[in-house]
Amino acid sequence: DAMVIQNPRYQVTQFGKPVTLSCSQTLNHNVMYWYQQKSSQAPKLLFHYYDKDFNNEADTPDNFQSRRPNTSFCFLDIRSPGLGDAAMYLCATSRDWGSGSSYEQYFGPGTRLTVT
Amino acid sequence: GNSVTQMEGPVTLSEEAFLTINCTYTATGYPSLFWYVQYPGEGLQLLLKATKADDKGSNKGFEATYRKETTSFHLEKGSVQVSDSAVYFCALFTGGFKTIFGAGTRLFVKA
Numbered sequence: 331d332a333m334v335i336q337n338p339r340y341q342v343t344q345f346g347k348p349v350t351l352s353c354s355q356t357l358n359h360n361v362m363y364w365y366q367q368k369s370s371q372a373p374k375l376l377f378h379y380y381d382k383d384f385n386n387e388a389d390t391p392d393n394f395q396s397r398r399p400n401t402s403f404c405f406l407d408i409r410s411p412g413l414g415d416a417a418m419y420l421c422a423t424s425r426d427w428g429s430g431s432s433y434e435q436y437f438g439p440g441t442r443l444t445v446t
Numbered sequence: 447g448n449s450v451t452q453m454e455g456p457v458t459l460s461e462e463a464f465l466t467i468n469c470t471y472t473a474t475g476y477p478s479l480f481w482y483v484q485y486p487g488e489g490l491q492l493l494l495k496a497t498k499a500d501d502k503g504s505n506k507g508f509e510a511t512y513r514k515e516t517t518s519f520h521l522e523k524g525s526v527q528v529s530d531s532a533v534y535f536c537a538l539f540t541g542g543f544k545t546i547f548g549a550g551t552r553l554f555v556k557a
Binding site: 334336361363370371372373375378380385420422424433434435436437438439440442 | 478480482484487488489490491492495533535539543544545547548549550552
């Protein structure tokens with residue numbers, strides 16, 4: 331089955347220690363997103379890639395970076411995690427919104443990040 | 447700006463009860479509307495969608511009708527099960543690459 335995979339499902343890091351979360355997809359979608367979600371609140375968009383074009387949300391802290399080496403993979407790097415960065419991080423994909431699709435997003439299972 | 451407002455939870459129902467979760471939206475143009483469901487410890491899954499006025503989305507016994515005149519997309523199910531316990535998010539998309547999510551409504555279904 332085509333899907334969005336996130337690894338690891340649970341990640342523990344220390345305050346200030348860099349951490350990388352990974353996402354891969356077999357859907358061959360152009361667009362990949364990273365969201366932060368706290369306590370079942372609405373997911374908050376951090377950034378997205380349209381192919382290789384990176385688009386940062388205006389209120390995403392500089393501490394969060396992303397890389398997309400190819401269509402299938404996307405990484406979220408948190409350079410110096412603080413206690414407030416503990417959250418669920420969700421990766422999602424979609425087709426190009428101009429493609430005539432209804433633009434639903436396909437989410438991975440998420441990585442729950444704990445900062446100690 | 448575009449926004450989604452959905453009823454606050456939690457909503458607690460007994461098994462086989464009727465479910466309604468209200469969702470209204472504000473948007474320019476003609477948005478596509480979605481309901482996503484998030485089970486405990488999981489990511490969001492698309493539950494149903496509607497792309498134009500008067501469309502009815504349906505899946506797994508859930509239904510929602512795109513009402514342009516009332517700017518609403520209420521989620522309904524005739525008979526809920528314990529396995530429907532989850533958080534439900536109403537969402538809209540008007541173009542570009544940003545989906546606007548509501549705050550989510552947590553549903554508890556008791557046996």
